[in-house]
């Protein structure tokens with residue numbers, strides 16, 4: 001429920017507004033003085049303040065200035081109330097940052113509408129700030145291994161240019177993270193970053209997802225839809241799993257990249273856009289080109305600069321840093337900011353091959369925290385049993401010298417056992433189908449996009 005503070009020297013206006021606003025579902029606090037209003041604003045969070053300009057112990061304008069000086073993390077929207085002869089001050093107040101002003105005698109309809117709009121504006125500002133913070137939080141790439149340092153250097157060089165980048169790497173290695181970091185360091189940082197995962201969308205929908213459609217152009221599509229290219233206008237479009245597009249869609253994407261314009265499905269006029277495209281794939285596109293599945297001209301258009309992200313097992317020295325980072329992230333999220341991880345647990349984690357790469361590590365750390373709510377220190381015994389077949393046998397022993405044993409001898413929960421079974425079964429079907437996800441999906445009785453999402457969630461590497 002939204003909280004409104006009414007500050008007015010006239011008692012009957014205060015009580016009238018209080019009654020009406022309560023009926024409208026607001027929580028209402030009232031005050032008749034400038035000093036008290038300041039105290040209230042300092043002590044509680046209000047969504048909006050209706051503030052009279054004339055107060056017995058001060059001026060509404062002073063209150064406005066003081067609220068601004070408080071630098072509150074989420075300040076209220078302030079609507080000034082002016083009587084005769086104070087309209088000029090009210091106009092000045094809006095210049096000083098008040099949302100708007102209302103004249104006495106108050107119109108009920110106008111007051112309610114303005115209050116609603118002010119509260120919505122505040123909410124939008126908050127959402128926007130949160131989005132910016134989220135973006136800033138994920139806009140860096142952790143890792144001190146040689147390839148990760150080199151990648152960071154490449155990002156720094158490429159980000160400010162408009163150059164297209166194609167990122168290669170197994171599932172979960174951090175390709176999207178790299179794309180977001182590039183966007184955050186680019187001149188488009190204050191514009192949108194739009195992601196489209198070409199593998200997660202059924203083949204016959206990709207075109208309308210990318211380019212949108214006009215009224216009635218798509219089955220069941222009674223309304224118009226803006227595609228990802230249009231939504232990304234001015235910003236960055238991240239095309240994930242770009243190797244999963246049909247040849248027909250590839251031809252359209254090629255044209256859109258060349259001309260920076262395209263035709264939505266069923267449209268007669270083109271839409272012009274200014275979009276930077278960053279693409280990613282976990283397929284070997286050279287092979288796909290040789291097999292006739294991927295257009296060579298599109299490959300060169302996208303691949304102005306190639307970025308290679310190595311799998312986690314090939315930069316296992318990055319694991320301790322990543323594990324600590326995820327521990328801190330989830331520790332904060334679950335109200336345990338001081339939780340630590342023991343070095344034998346880190347060593348055991350380094351002894352695993354991480355087929356699902358950094359995503360799998362992040363999931364494991366979150367799961368360990370949830371399943372051990374009392375542990376302030378994560379030890380080896382707390383780790384789940386990870387798939388035995390993925391333990392390292394490449395001569396890289398864990399710090400404690402162990403090799404080839406499961407991470408923890410503890411018993412599995414039902415969820416873990418089911419996940420392990422599902423993972424093994426999917427891997428077996430993939431083996432049977434020589435890694436072809438579409439055929440494995442058919443054999444398992446699943447939609448390809450559904451199997452794809454499942455593989456991602458279970459940390460099954462996607463190597464078609």
Ligand SMILES: Nc1ncnc2c1ncn2[C@@H]1O[C@H](COP(=O)(O)OP(=O)(O)OP(=O)(O)O)[C@@H](O)[C@H]1O
Pocket residue numbers: 138140141142143169170171172173174175176177178240280282322358359362456
């Ligand atoms: N270097 C890194 N530092 C911190 N977090 C990372 C890093 N790399 C990956 N992550 C985290 O791991 C998870 C998976 O990363 P991301 O989605 O970028 O991988 P991806 O290669 O795009 O995967 P997919 O190919 O399956 O789409 C995300 O939560 C991401 O924030």
